Amino acid sequence: MILLAVFTESKYLRLFAGAGRTINMILFRRTMVFANSKITFRDKTTFNTRPISEDVRHKLRTQKMAGETRQSRGPEQFRLFSLFGFEVKLDLSWLLLALLISWSLGAGVFPEEYPDLPKRVYAWMGVASAIGVFVSIVFHEFSHSIVARQFGLPISGITLFIFGGVAEMEKEPPNPKSEFLMAAAGPLASFLLAFVLFQIESLAVAQNWPISFVGVLDKLAYINIVVAIFNLLPAFPLDGGRMLRAALWQSKKDMRAATRISSRIGASFGVALMLLGGISFVQGNFIGGMWWVLIGIFLRSTALASYRQILLQDVVKDKPVRDFMQKDPVTVAPSITVQDWVDDYVYQHHFKMFPVVEGSTLLGSVSIDAIKRIPRSDWPGKTIGEVVDPPSDTNTVSADLETMKLLSTMVRPHMPSRFMVVDNGQLAGMISLKDLQELIALKLEIEPPGR
Secondary structure, eight states, X not given: OHHHHHHSSHHHHHHHHHXXXXXXXOOOOOOEEEOSSEEEETTOOEXXXXXXXXXXXXXHXXXXXXXXXXXXXXXXEEEEEEETTEXXXXXXXXXXXXXXXXXXXXXXXXXXXXXXXXXXXXXXXXXXXXXXXXXXXXXXXXXXXXXXXXXXXXXXXXXXXXXEEEEEESSOOSSHHHHHHXXXXXXXXXXXXXXXXXXXXXXXXXXXXOHHHHHHHHHHHHHHHHHHHHHTSSOTTSHHHHHHHHHHHHHHSOHHHXXXXXXXXXXXXXXXXXXXXXXXXXXXXXXXXXXXXXXXXXXXXXXXXXXXXXXXXXXXXXXXXGGTSBXXXXXXXXXXXXXXXXXXXXXXXXXXXXXXXXXXXXXXXXXXXXXXXXXXXXXXXXXXXXXXXXXXXXXXXETTSBHHHHHHHHTSTTOOSEEEEEETTEEEEEEXXXXXXXXXXXXXXXXXXXX
């Protein structure tokens, strides 16, 4: 929680007043091989399709590249680089945090603590501090990821956002030991980095390095200490809360019970932060109070969501997609026009994507995203068969696929939320994120886990 790290210590409270981390999930990509008469995935699912022409091949390649570009450079996240196999991404909200750090340190704290320096020096000190915080977050989350890899836990990447950073873990730790060590790695890394920064600062003072350099080192060292201490609080999903869950898990031999207790503590801590924000409001610190409230809301909602995720896993664990799909879906013939499809299907059934079937052969799907690229005047003369997207891993899943894997894919940004379900090459049904969420909610209400 970098915001709290920067603004919690007494010398940073003035900075906070003057300045005035979508949620848990993962891309499951499968290799795709195009042949003249079939498409085969690594999971051995085979779809009967018509031969694919070179024009269609080119179109699919173009669309795939465009989709990958939107995904890596979309409006929410940017892919920065890969480090030892871990992809580092930046959420746009991080820019607000960087701006707050740069402006507040450069315009408030540094001028007060190091007077008589040129304004441009303060500005560069603020920018350097923001860059240092960026490196600190990556180092903290990278330590989590390295330990997770040692226990065979796949980490899809590290994402930086306004409240700090998160290592995207594809599944829960297998045992209490791995949970504890993985959680402890982050604060230990921050303490280590703070120690190194203090040593460099001491060297800089002894060598009479520029006071601006010394000031930035000092602030970054303190920020890393506060980050480590704050993350050690026993409030799930902070690192300390995960360490607490590991201890409860080891004691009770029940991960769900351990998660319930630790998440409640985390939620209570979030409420405490919101109350602290309210007190700040009363005292006139409106901007500071706002941030306390926002961080409290984030902690409380994340803690409660973590327990709901455990319950959800109990519902869908080891169950295939066929158990949750909608059978007998509405299908579209390739011969109808785009105009008829919009009028008679989209506006009637309110779906964004429909399977295209001719006889018993699944040709692919048609979606409103594809129609958006067609001029409105061409709709009456263009058929669905001309714009159909052949079956691929972007619109089709096997009926035997684990539901949890599909759910993890669907909740990711820029990923489809509606898929065709196939069984032995035939269309078996449809599954959407909305329907899946509603069904799981009903199951949790009617058949609570453990009853």
